Amino acid sequence: MDSKVVSLRSKLEIYKANSGGGNIADCPVRDVIQGISNKWSSLLMMALAEKPYRFGELRRLVPDISQRMLTQTLHDLQRDGYVHREVFPTKPPSVEYSLTDLGRSMFGPLHQLLQWAELNHGAVRAARTAFDAADA
């Protein structure tokens, strides 16, 4: 219990103290988390955790993502090592995206968070409704 608090403190205040001239903005945990804390990353991870998908399949699976952001998010996930991109020499060429070992490893804890969201979206919606009613 206390160990959790200590480990948290280390990530913020003690991190700042330990890293001589280092800014907390350079914190490696932030660096990693911010790569997956954006609108589309977790959704695409969720899709690719199920099975590999092609570019067009992902676009149809997530109809409200723009082609531009699908390209860019997949590129970023590939760069961070979560996603593998493979081009098949069909006519026209098709591209398949799949999770790497690192991607599957990261999806473990991410999946826990997704499950929490599934279980608790009722509570979150209720909180929003109450909050919006309060200042009305």
Next chain:
Amino acid sequence: MDSKVVSLRSKLEIYKANSGGGNIADCPVRDVIQGISNKWSSLLMMALAEKPYRFGELRRLVPDISQRMLTQTLHDLQRDGYVHREVFPTKPPSVEYSLTDLGRSMFGPLHQLLQWAELNHGAVRAARTAFDAADA
């Protein structure tokens, strides 16, 4: 094992099939996840999981957040029910932010993800370096 795959499938394809005219954009899991998948939410949750903080303390703890985004992110976290805001009648009045029960509940799985990031940021950095070297 298979149950994980099935539960994933249900969130994407089967969700779409089950929710008659519903769009996958309305998916409640997405709704909740997108509330915490932004640049500052997880960082502030991390800080407040350690202990309650006042507005100015948070600003000093995270020096690269703008006052504007700190206000807005705390407001959104409060609206979603993760954070409690309390005003103390000091002169000038001070405001303390703390996690609610729902916030602490959500921080459980979030903390798992943060720990993964701490353990694996080396691998992510290495992947980035390799990727950037490849197309150079």
Next chain:
DNA sequence: AGTGCTGGTCTCTTTTTGAGACTTATATAA
């Protein structure tokens, strides 16, 4: 010859974020 499929890129517009001045009331310092 025209149409559609592939996986993108390019441009333009709208939205979001960042930087920084400004606020109101009180306390402290010069």
Next chain:
DNA sequence: TTATATAAGTCTCAAAAAGAGACCAGCACT
């Protein structure tokens, strides 16, 4: 007394990011 600091924001303007949609090349099918 006048100046300065502190609290928690808000306001405005500039910059960055995201969304919408046209456009591209090469090949298959009609």
